Amino acid sequence: MGYRTVDYEDVTPADGRPCELRRLGAAAGLENVAINRFRAEPGEQLPLAYHYHEEQEEAFYVLSGTLAVETPEESFEVETDELFAVDPESPQRAYNPDDADGDVVVLAIGAPAVDGDAVAYDAED
Template sequence: MERLAVDEMDDRIGPAAVVRSLTEPLGLTDLAMNYYELEPGDSFAYAYHSHEIQEEVFYVIEGTATFETEAGDVEVESGEAVRFGPEEFQRGWNRGDERVVAIALGAPLSYGESVTLRHCPDCEEETDNDLGRADDEAAIVAHCTRCGTETGRWYRGSMPGEVP
């Protein structure tokens, strides 16, 4: 058995005010689990994205999350859950005035290939992006896979992470 206090976990760099990975501390081998607190304007993800083999479930504990989907925006309120299947595009946001608290579950643990669509100012359209650590390890950086332009940069606790 593994037990942990979520409030005592360290935050990781992410697109939300608080992102805590529970996967490794709980010793999970077949499931990814993350805890999120989103301030207004924050997101669960760095980009509108899909995972080749992983399905994701978001359970909203507090607030209302809005998910961009191919079918349009979907609001998920406190006490509700939403599931996205493999290869289904989505990105969740806090578009309200109140904090959103949620748990995200993904299975299997591996994503397979991911597609991360972000606006590239040089290509002037949505393009796939690679995510990686900045040279100083202090930030996560997104780069357009077509032209290499930086399209986003996130620091621990800083938002929104979009390149001006």
């Protein structure tokens, strides 16, 4: 058996990201699911680019603020205490709009926890 706790403030934010990203699942030693905490100021996006995942399902649970999500078909506003789910091969770009009143804080969960399955999506195609 194994148990552990992780305080997000003890997890160093990832470098080179468009907003604050703390990899909670990795800090907890989880291998089958990715759990990340994002904090985006107005005008910042969560991912590095508009993208989709080949295998991974994603879920974004909004802890505070309002998350905007752009997809090829429509845009969504995900409010505090709402969950936005994304199937594999479904392009999306999650962000905090420029005109937002404040930060958005999101818990993102992805499974399986695979590296290298994110594919850039060109919205112009």
